[in-house]
Amino acid sequence: MNVDIPQLLPLPVLIPLIGAGFALALGRFPRMQRVVSSVSLSLVLIVAIILLVTADTEGPQVLWVGAWPEGLGIMLVADRLSALMLLVSSVVTITVLVFSARSDMDEASEKAPVSIFHPTYLVLAAGISNAFLAGDLFNLFVGFEMLLFASYVLLTLGAPRERVRAGSTYVVVSLLSSMLFLITLAITYAATGTVNFAQLAERLQGLDPGMQLVIQLMLLVVFGIKAAIFPLSAWLPDSYPTAPASVTAVFAGLLTKVGVYAIIRTQTMLFPDSTLTTPLLWVSLATMVIGILGAITQSEIKRLLSFTLISHIGYMLFGIAVGNLAGLSGAIFYAAHHIFIQTTLFLVAALIERAGGSTRLDKLGGLAANTTLAALFFIPAMNLAGVPPFSGFLGKVALVEAGVELGTWVSWAVIAGAIVTSLLTLLAILRIWHTAFWRPLPEGTERTNKTLPLGWVLTAGVLVAVTVAMTVFAEPIFEFTERAAVDIDAGAYAAAVEESIRKLGTP
Amino acid sequence: MTASLALAATGAVLIAAGVYLFMERSLMRILAGLLSLSNGVSMLFLVSAGTPGGASFVADGSDSSTITDPLPQAMVLTAIVISLATNIFLLALSYRSFQLDGHDEVADDVEDAIVRRRAEADLTSATFDETEAGIDHDTDLDEAAVEAAAAKAAAKEQKGSGE
Numbered sequence: 001m002n003v004d005i006p007q008l009l010p011l012p013v014l015i016p017l018i019g020a021g022f023a024l025a026l027g028r029f030p031r032m033q034r035v036v037s038s039v040s041l042s043l044v045l046i047v048a049i050i051l052l053v054t055a056d057t058e059g060p061q062v063l064w065v066g067a068w069p070e071g072l073g074i075m076l077v078a079d080r081l082s083a084l085m086l087l088v089s090s091v092v093t094i095t096v097l098v099f100s101a102r103s104d105m106d107e108a109s110e111k112a113p114v115s116i117f118h119p120t121y122l123v124l125a126a127g128i129s130n131a132f133l134a135g136d137l138f139n140l141f142v143g144f145e146m147l148l149f150a151s152y153v154l155l156t157l158g159a160p161r162e163r164v165r166a167g168s169t170y171v172v173v174s175l176l177s178s179m180l181f182l183i184t185l186a187i188t189y190a191a192t193g194t195v196n197f198a199q200l201a202e203r204l205q206g207l208d209p210g211m212q213l214v215i216q217l218m219l220l221v222v223f224g225i226k227a228a229i230f231p232l233s234a235w236l237p238d239s240y241p242t243a244p245a246s247v248t249a250v251f252a253g254l255l256t257k258v259g260v261y262a263i264i265r266t267q268t269m270l271f272p273d274s275t276l277t278t279p280l281l282w283v284s285l286a287t288m289v290i291g292i293l294g295a296i297t298q299s300e301i302k303r304l305l306s307f308t309l310i311s312h313i314g315y316m317l318f319g320i321a322v323g324n325l326a327g328l329s330g331a332i333f334y335a336a337h338h339i340f341i342q343t344t345l346f347l348v349a350a351l352i353e354r355a356g357g358s359t360r361l362d363k364l365g366g367l368a369a370n371t372t373l374a375a376l377f378f379i380p381a382m383n384l385a386g387v388p389p390f391s392g393f394l395g396k397v398a399l400v401e402a403g404v405e406l407g408t409w410v411s412w413a414v415i416a417g418a419i420v421t422s423l424l425t426l427l428a429i430l431r432i433w434h435t436a437f438w439r440p441l442p443e444g445t446e447r448t449n450k451t452l453p454l455g456w457v458l459t460a461g462v463l464v465a466v467t468v469a470m471t472v473f474a475e476p477i478f479e480f481t482e483r484a485a486v487d488i489d490a491g492a493y494a495a496a497v498e499e500s501i502r503k504l505g506t507p
Numbered sequence: 508m509t510a511s512l513a514l515a516a517t518g519a520v521l522i523a524a525g526v527y528l529f530m531e532r533s534l535m536r537i538l539a540g541l542l543s544l545s546n547g548v549s550m551l552f553l554v555s556a557g558t559p560g561g562a563s564f565v566a567d568g569s570d571s572s573t574i575t576d577p578l579p580q581a582m583v584l585t586a587i588v589i590s591l592a593t594n595i596f597l598l599a600l601s602y603r604s605f606q607l608d609g610h611d612e613v614a615d616d617v618e619d620a621i622v623r624r625r626a627e628a629d630l631t632s633a634t635f636d637e638t639e640a641g642i643d644h645d646t647d648l649d650e651a652a653v654e655a656a657a658a659k660a661a662a663k664e665q666k667g668s669g670e
Contacts, residue, residue, distance in 0.1 A: 072578070138582055145589045152596055161607045168600055168613045172537055175593060176529060179541075182548045182586055183522075189579060190510070190555035238616040297622050 005054045006063040009076040011047045012086060012129035015040045020122035027115035034101055037118045041094040041125060048090045052083040056480065060487070060496035062135070064504060075135030075196060075500075079493050080484035081332060082132045085261050088336050089132065091466065092253050092343050093125045099347055099459040100246035117157065124150035124250070131258050135497065137188060137195040140262060141181050144226065148174050151255060154247045155239060162242050170239035177225035184218040191215065198497035201269050216271045220263065220280075227259030229317060230287040233310045237294065240309075241302035241359075245350030248302065252309050253343030257335050260316045264331065267320055268488045278410050280321035285414045288314030288421040295428040301349045301359040304432065308384065308425055309342055315399055315421075318414055322402045328485035330398035333478060337383075337391045337470055344380040344463040351376065351452055351460060352436060361432065365441035373452065374437055376460050381433065383467055385426035391470040396422060398478070510554045518554065521547030534601035534611040538594060545590040552583040 019040030026032045054061055060079035067073070078086065100117070127147030134140040152174070156167035189195055191211055192203040204212055221232070228236040236256075240248050267274060274280075291311025298304040316338070319331025349359055351373055356364045368374045383390035400418060403411040470477060487493065521543050528540025556579040563577035601611040 138585075142585065142589075149589075149592065149596070152593075156600065156603075159603045164600065164604050164607060165614045165617075168534060168604060168611075169616075171593075171597060171600060172529070172534075172613060175541055175597070178589075178593075179525075179544050179548055182545075183551060185582065186548065186551035186555045186579075189552070189582070190557075195582075238619070298618070299622075300618060303618055 005050070005058075006061045008047050008050060009061060009063040009078060009133060010065060012044045012051075012090070012133065013126050015043050015047075016122040016126035016129070020119040020126070023118040023122060027119075030115070033115070033118040034097075037097055037122055038094065040122060041090065041097055044125065044129065045087075045090040045094055048083070048087040051078045052080075052087050054078075055080050055083040056483070060493050062496050062500040064500065067504060069504060074139050075497065076133045076139075077135040077197075077493065077497065078133060079496070080480065080487050081261070081264065084332065084336060084480065084484065085257070086129060086132045088339050089128050089254050089257075090125070092339060092463075093121075093128070093250065095459050095463055096246050096250050096343065096347070097121065099249070099350075099456060100244075101455060116153065120150045120153045121250075123147075124154065128254055128258060132261060135197055137185055137197070137200070137266075141178075141185060144181065144258070144262075145178060147255065147258065148178065151251060155243045155251075157244055157247065166239045166242040169235055173225065173235040177222055180218065180225075181222045184215065184222055187218065188215055196497070197265070197269050198494040201272075201491070201494050204270055212271065213275070216267075216274070216276065219266050219270075220276075223259045223262045223266070225259075227256050227263060227313055227317075228310050229283060229313055230290050230310065233287065233291065233313075236310055237298075237303050237306035240306050241300065245346065245353070249343045249346035249350070252306065252346050253339045256309065256313055257339050260313065260320075260331075260335050263317070264320055264328070264335075264488075268323070268328065269491075269493060274323065277321055277323060277406075278408070280317065281410045281414050284314045284317035284321055285417040286314075287311065287317060288414075289417050292421045292424040292428065296424060296431070299361045301352060301361065301432055301436070302346065304428060305342070305345050305349060308428060311421055311425065312338055312342075312384070315396065315418060318418065319399050319402060322399075322406045322411060324402055324405055325482065325485045325489055326398065326405055327402035328488060329478065329481040330395060330402050332481040332484055333391075333398060334395040336477070336481075337395050337467070340463060340467050340470065341380050341384050341392065344460060344467060345377075345384065347456070347460045347463065348373075348377045348380065351456055354452055354456070356436065361435045362442065364436035365439050366437075368437040370452075372457060376457070376464055377437065378433070379464050380467055381429040383471075385429050386422040387426065389471060391467060391474055394471070394474045394478075509558050511559065514550050515554045518547045518550030521550065523547075532612040534597060534604060534613065537613070538597050538601065541590070541594060541597065545586070545594075549583050549587060552579040552586070555579050 019036050022036045023033045026036060051061065055078050060077055063076045065074045065076060100121075124147050127143050127145070127150060129143075130146060131140055131143030134143050152167065152171050155170055156163045185195060188200065191207060192200055194200055194203060204215070225232045225235075240251055243251065288311050291307055291309075291314060295304050295307035295311060298307060312334075316331045316334050319327040319329075319334065321327075352364070352367065353359045355370055355373055356367055358364060379390075383392045386392040386396045396418065400415050403415045403418075525540045525542075525544025525547055528536050528543065531537060531540070556576040558575075560573050560575045563574045563580065604611040
């Protein structure tokens, strides 16, 4: 069988969209919906693996959708970076889907209409894939809109009071960032006459430096809102925790990382001689430290985790700001690690809520008696805090090394901040461990002795296993992210696109 | 490339009005702001198309240099469709909020307010373990009273500023 690999590129977007249609039509049959969702997401996972292998062995894969001449149409590209992110995201979406198979039934008995969950979830998956594969700014915008729109619906699922309150903030902030994105697109098109990444990379160099800076800053602000970079992060801890558990887990793991991916893609490709290294370093320091200080004051597990999420976005931004090979490779590794770890922790938070009846720390205690739950929390928690030998530690070491290589005093300051943040994360996480697990149940609190559904424990266990596997196989993964960083540095992406345009000309 | 100043100016005015309305608390006003903002942004796309020309259809042998750049139009169409959908979603959200609370205002972060109130009332964090820190006194009742008073004061203050 001979398959033209680039022809597979639209599939990660198309399959979930078609699946969403079927899932919507099958609204009355929850079991069929689950089958449709899991089949479509498994197919996406297979395609993602094929794309990753191909991108690694044969270089970036390019497809011009519709084959318009001279680089006019929509282009999909999978290079090492986007293929890796696609694979990670499809692993996460399918695992959480299995997890939600049980939790959405619980939701159904309480408040939410489940019939809408599966179609929306699939649209979310399609949007994420589209954002990772997009070869131009406008298609990236469309990908963002798809995933944002699905996220609006998922966040306000069933529309109870609390979710409507949190949802309105989230929707308004996201709308504003979308409008800013559109303005940026209009400016970019007016200045260069293209929105294609590869062509932009070439034409932006010819622009006035001031104009370049305007476009760069606007892109940074737009993606900074999505990635929750301080000071554009205030919306996140308010909106994420109120959503259904499985939804929060996917949001926390993936949505901010799509923003981080977009920052990596645009900053490295379009502005290789960035003048913003020092300001970005300061911003990353502020994100780390202020995020984690926020986490320490929280007394609710999901909110605490949301703040650690913001704080650790700072690490990825640090790698991007440093901008050398080691920094990029570290940022990519850290993004992949953080997607898994944050999803796992939010799923475990759902388990804690089930076992302890609450996620408020003052109402929890004595959970260590449940050894499975304790282990499921402890391993990713230590990993998040960067305790050796876990992948969180390895990622942080890689970033610190990159910072040392840069060697300016600002980068030393950020390194110090990164280490302090890591310790403070440990403190915040240990507060959960100490209050919810280690101390006896507070007086006057009723013990809820609900058993944990096996499906939940298994899926959370699988994700914990994945994070441990990232530790064990850290070396091959690091070699891969280094190759991805070299690709970015050498402009392999733009070269592949040019090659494909040449091919279009000679059919 | 020459662009139309009238289009750019209209876009600027619409965006300015939209941003102003976006700062409001009521979702209906935010919706009005969004409508104005998205129309303004559409104008910017038309500006970015450059010199206006004929309709963007190319027949065999026609001169493609006299037509308007079609790409921004394609983009603006996509943007219009997307903002139409978001407008409707916001409308639904606003109505639901009205149904639940009798108003459609974007509220403050509840948990943040609790943390702030505790800080103002000079209390330790809700999870601070006093026995652990060697402080052994039973202040739970006092604490609850202080916190309730602080909450009351905060609510009053908010009410006062709302009127």
